[in-house]
Amino acid sequence: MSASTEVSAEIEKLTEIKKHSHPIVAVVVLFGGMFALLVAIGLSISFGAADIKLATVWTAVFQFDPDLTQHQIIREIRMPRVLGAAIVGSCFAVAGALMQGMTRNPLADSGLLGLNAGAAFMLALCFALLPGLPYMYLIMFSFLGAGLGVGIVYGVGSMSRGGLTPMRLVLAGAAVSALLGALSEGVALYFRIGQDLAFWYAGGVSGTKWVHLQIMSPWILVAMIGALILSRSITLLSLGEEVAIGLGQRTKTIKLVGMIIVLILAGAAVSVVGAVGFVGLIVPHLTRFLVGHDYRWIIPCSIVLGGLLVVLADLGARMINPPYETPIGALIALIGVPFFLYLARKGGKEL
Amino acid sequence: MSAIKVDHVAIGYSNTLIIDNLSVSIPEKKITTIIGPNGCGKSTLLKAISRVLKTKSGAVYLDGRAIHQLETKEVAKKMAILPQSANAPGGLTVFELVSYGRFPHQSGFGSLKKEDYEYIYWAIDVTGLNEFKDRPVEALSGGQRQRVWIAMALAQDTEILILDEPTTYLDLAHQLDILLLLQRLNEEEGRTIVMVLHDLNHASRFSDYMIAMKNGELVKVGTPEEVMTCPNLQLVFNIDARIATCPFSDNPICLSYQLCQKDR
Numbered sequence: 001m002s003a004s005t006e007v008s009a010e011i012e013k014l015t016e017i018k019k020h021s022h023p024i025v026a027v028v029v030l031f032g033g034m035f036a037l038l039v040a041i042g043l044s045i046s047f048g049a050a051d052i053k054l055a056t057v058w059t060a061v062f063q064f065d066p067d068l069t070q071h072q073i074i075r076e077i078r079m080p081r082v083l084g085a086a087i088v089g090s091c092f093a094v095a096g097a098l099m100q101g102m103t104r105n106p107l108a109d110s111g112l113l114g115l116n117a118g119a120a121f122m123l124a125l126c127f128a129l130l131p132g133l134p135y136m137y138l139i140m141f142s143f144l145g146a147g148l149g150v151g152i153v154y155g156v157g158s159m160s161r162g163g164l165t166p167m168r169l170v171l172a173g174a175a176v177s178a179l180l181g182a183l184s185e186g187v188a189l190y191f192r193i194g195q196d197l198a199f200w201y202a203g204g205v206s207g208t209k210w211v212h213l214q215i216m217s218p219w220i221l222v223a224m225i226g227a228l229i230l231s232r233s234i235t236l237l238s239l240g241e242e243v244a245i246g247l248g249q250r251t252k253t254i255k256l257v258g259m260i261i262v263l264i265l266a267g268a269a270v271s272v273v274g275a276v277g278f279v280g281l282i283v284p285h286l287t288r289f290l291v292g293h294d295y296r297w298i299i300p301c302s303i304v305l306g307g308l309l310v311v312l313a314d315l316g317a318r319m320i321n322p323p324y325e326t327p328i329g330a331l332i333a334l335i336g337v338p339f340f341l342y343l344a345r346k347g348g349k350e351l
Numbered sequence: 352m353s354a355i356k357v358d359h360v361a362i363g364y365s366n367t368l369i370i371d372n373l374s375v376s377i378p379e380k381k382i383t384t385i386i387g388p389n390g391c392g393k394s395t396l397l398k399a400i401s402r403v404l405k406t407k408s409g410a411v412y413l414d415g416r417a418i419h420q421l422e423t424k425e426v427a428k429k430m431a432i433l434p435q436s437a438n439a440p441g442g443l444t445v446f447e448l449v450s451y452g453r454f455p456h457q458s459g460f461g462s463l464k465k466e467d468y469e470y471i472y473w474a475i476d477v478t479g480l481n482e483f484k485d486r487p488v489e490a491l492s493g494g495q496r497q498r499v500w501i502a503m504a505l506a507q508d509t510e511i512l513i514l515d516e517p518t519t520y521l522d523l524a525h526q527l528d529i530l531l532l533l534q535r536l537n538e539e540e541g542r543t544i545v546m547v548l549h550d551l552n553h554a555s556r557f558s559d560y561m562i563a564m565k566n567g568e569l570v571k572v573g574t575p576e577e578v579m580t581c582p583n584l585q586l587v588f589n590i591d592a593r594i595a596t597c598p599f600s601d602n603p604i605c606l607s608y609q610l611c612q613k614d615r
Contacts, residue, residue, distance in 0.1 A: 104440070236454060242434035245403050247507070248427025248455040293443045 026291040026301065033304035037086065040308055043313040044082045045074055046316040059201055076210075084208030084272055085314040085328075086307035089279055091220060091269035093306025094227050095262045096280020097287070097298050101234035102258050105166040106285070110146070110266035111277020112170050115179035117184075118149015118271035124184040126190035134270070143267035150263075152176050167344075181275075203269050205273050205314055206325060216268045224303065230258055231295040238295070276329040278336025279306055285343070354379040354511055354543045355400055360409035361393075362399045366406070369395045370567040377433030377560075379510075380541045382533065384554040384576075387564035388588055393547045394435060394515055400545065401432040413511075427455035431504035435515040435547075437486040445499050446484045449474055474505040478532065494525030501529065505536070512536070514546040516593045517577040518553065526550070530557045552604040555579050556572070556597055563587045585611055 045057045052070050059065070060074040092110060110116050122145025126133050132143075135237045157172040187198035188194045233254045244251050269276075283306045284298060291297040310328065317326045353376035362370040369392045377383050377400075385393045398404040400411055402418050404571070410417040418426060436451055452474065453467040475484050478498040483491060488499055497517060502538070504512055512533070518526040534557055536542045537614040548554045554561055555575040563578050563586075571578050583606040584592040584605065591601050 236451060239451060240434065240437060242398075242403050242432065243437055245423070246401060246427065246430075246432035246434070246504075246513075247451060248424035250423055257440075288442065293440050293447065304480050 006126070011128070012143075021292070023291065023297060026294075026297040026318070029123045029287070029290050029301050030297075030304060033061065033301060033308060037304055037308045037311065040311045041082050041086060041314065044085070044311055045078045046257040046292055047315060047318065048073075048078060080208045080210050081205050082311060084213060087220060088205065088269040088273045089218070089283075089306040089308070089310025089313075090224070090303040091265040091306070092276065092279035093283035093287075093302040093309070094224065094280075094299055095265040095269070097278070097284035097295070098227060098258050099233060100284050101238045101295050102255055102300075103166075104238055105167045106242065106346075107170045107281070109274065109277060109279075109281035109338070110262070110269075110277075111177075112281065112340075113173040114149035114153035114176040115146040115263070115266040116149070116270050116275035116277060117145070118152070119143075119145035119267045120275040121145055121180040121184045121187075122148065124187045124193075124197060127193050127197060128187050131193075135212055139216060139219065139268055139271045142271035143263050146263045146267040146270065148329065149176065149180060150259075159268045160232050164327060170326065170344075177275075192238070205310075205328065208272055210301060212272055216272065219264055219268055223261045223268075226261045227265075227299050228296075230254065230261070231299045234258065234295040234299075235293065238293070256334045271311075276310075276332060278332050279309060279338065281343070282332075282336055282339050283309055285339070353377060354413070355545070356412040356415075357396070358409050358412060359398065360399055360411065360586045361407040362395050362404055363407060364404075368567070370399070370408070373567070374409075374568060375569060375572060377543070377563060379543050379544055380537070381559035382537050382544045382546075382557055383560040383562065384558040385545070385547045385562045385564060386549075386551060386554050386587070387570075391564045391587075392567040393564055395567075397515050397545070397547055398511060401430060402426060403432070403434070407561045424455050427507065427509075429509050430511040430513060431507040431509040432513040433500050433504050433515065433517060435519070437500050439496070439499070441487070441489050443488050444485050445475065445480055445488055445491070445502075446471065448488055448499055449480075449484075449506050452503040452508075456509060470506045470508055476501040477536075478502040481583065484605070494521045494528065497521060497525075497529060498532075501532065509542075511545065512584065516547050516549065518548065518550065532556065551579065551584075552597070555602040555604055556600045575602045579605065584608070 042054055042057055046052045046054045050070065050073055052074065056070050057074060060071040064075065065071050095115070096109045099110070099113065119142040122141045123138065126138055126141050153172045153176045154171065157169045174218060188197045212307070227332060233249060236247055236249050237251060237254060241251055283302050287298050287301045287305055291301050309332070313328045313331045317328045317331050320326045352553070355377040356377045357373060359372050359374050360370065361368055361372060373396070376396060382417055385396060394507060395404065399406050402411070402423070408539050412418065413421065413426065413429060413605055450463060450467070450471050453463065453470060456467065475481060478501055480495065480502060483495060488496060491499065501517065514533070517529050517533070521529065530553055533544050533546075537544050558575055560573065561578040562572050565587050571583050579594060579602070581592055581594060584590055587612050590608040591611050592601050593606040595606040596602070597604045
């Protein structure tokens with residue numbers, strides 16, 4: 001008798017354990033997102049000024065024939081652009097997720113906290129003072145600029161009495177971004193490089209070349225792996241610094257490594273696409289809503305959904321008013337701004 | 352035996368020292384409560400004990416070893432802390448939050464093992480949260496939420512529990528509820544409990560030792576009978592207190608009080 005109740009208790013416990021250790025939703029989001037991303041990439045490659053069928057996209061990727069113009073277009077123009085969009089989206093999204101988790105600030109986003117503007121300003125300086133600088137070095141200046149931007153924002157923000165609230169940081173971010181943006185434009189005017197900067201500034205992936213992807217990929221790969229390794233620690237940090245210390249986490253190390261990863265991701269993304277904001281705000285919130293609060297799921301899902309968002313935005317940018325391209329920064333802001341206002345209305349409460 | 356020894360520590364934030372040259376030891380398997388007026392350095396002392404704040408000089412010893420030289424994960428296996436105003440991120444369920452208490456015992460990517468589940472379910476059970484375990488923490492009442500954080504600290508399975516004002520913002524019944532739970536953990540499992548309380552009568556009723564502080568200094572350390580006296584309370588809080596005996600625990604309680612005349 002007692003043995004049988006024990007067994008049933010044991011079984012109950014096992015089903016309980018299964019329920020908790022298989023976040024089915026997260027797996028569905030991850031794989032569903034991957035599938036959607038692949039479809040979106042395919043569609044995006046096939047769509048453009050020259051009409052190309054999806055089947056041709058397939059053959060161009062897997063049975064490349066250099067004599068076919070369509071294959072040439074796909075390989076040389078469209079693929080790097082679309083892949084670039086996907087990578088950039090992932091970078092912004094993961095950077096945002098990390099920042100939100102580490103600082104418990106729901107409004108953290110590389111655009112809102114000055115990283116993007118800082119990187120863009122640094123790139124403008126590079127175009128002006130070091131014209132023709134190879135992309136390999138350009139990207140490093142972009143990391144540096146992102147660090148500069150967020151450094152100033154935190155510096156300005158912490159000067160205020162009463163400490164760094166999410167709202168104060170965002171205000172400081174807006175002010176610093178405006179300043180850096182104005183300075184970049186000043187640099188562009190003075191050195192007459194407005195043409196070079198204009199479209200890139202508004203945010204566009206049309207200029208992405210294979211060489212860009214080649215150079216940025218190793219950086220991003222390392223940063224993404226780092227983000228995944230860090231993901232569990234980020235979850236702990238998101239419970240609050242004191243709690244994380246109490247649970248035996250080396251919070252200072254985690255924050256430092258996390259910040260470096262954020263700078264690499266945001267810097268790399270800006271160096272390709274310009275100062276596109278809101279991706280890092282929208283995607284992590286959406287992901288958290290779908291898969292819960294565990295960053296072991298939030299980060300991989302943000303990679304996929306961030307890529308998806310920017311690929312779709314880029315596709316949309318080309319479809320709205322062909323043959324002209326709408327800047328994707330503007331398109332994403334179209335969703336991002338109301339979303340930001342919604343979060344801000346909730347009072348920017350700590351995550 | 353003392354579980355924690357605080358040896359000539361100075362603690363402060365940036366340029367201001369809150370505590371200077373303070374030494375005290377906290378006995379093993381006892382309940383020790385720190386009392387004192389607002390801003391006297393109670394929480395600061397607790398933060399130094401729990402290594403959240405680094406000491407500027409002196410050291411805190413855990414089992415005879417300086418705490419800042421120990422691997423922080425090792426400390427977390429011995430000591431769990433419940434900070435003042437802990438706040439769970441939205442959407443986290445009770446089970447999930449409590450499960451993070453197992454962090455110091457996990458390695459690698461941190462999937463929960465059978466043993467971890469046992470501790471988590473035990474902690475949820477002992478804090479009376481069984482029916483809430485799949486609910487989001489934010490949907491619970493203040494008292495329930497506080498119990499979730501205590502459950503997380505319990506799941507950590509440590510000899511020492513450190514709690515900063517665990518009863519603040521709770522109503523009378525829920526305050527007692529939390530303190531009785533802590534008492535049971537102390538009596539049945541021999542856990543060392545160190546906490547800050549504002550309610551003197553609770554402190555007296557539930558503590559083996561009390562530490563009275565003022566302006567970053569110790570005023571009196573001892574049993575509730577030794578600490579809860581009229582002269583001590585006048586010294587610490589500047590109040591004129593009437594002391595009586597608690598009908599439930601025979602400890603001294605403060606029946607009522609008024610402010611001392613300012614004779615300066």
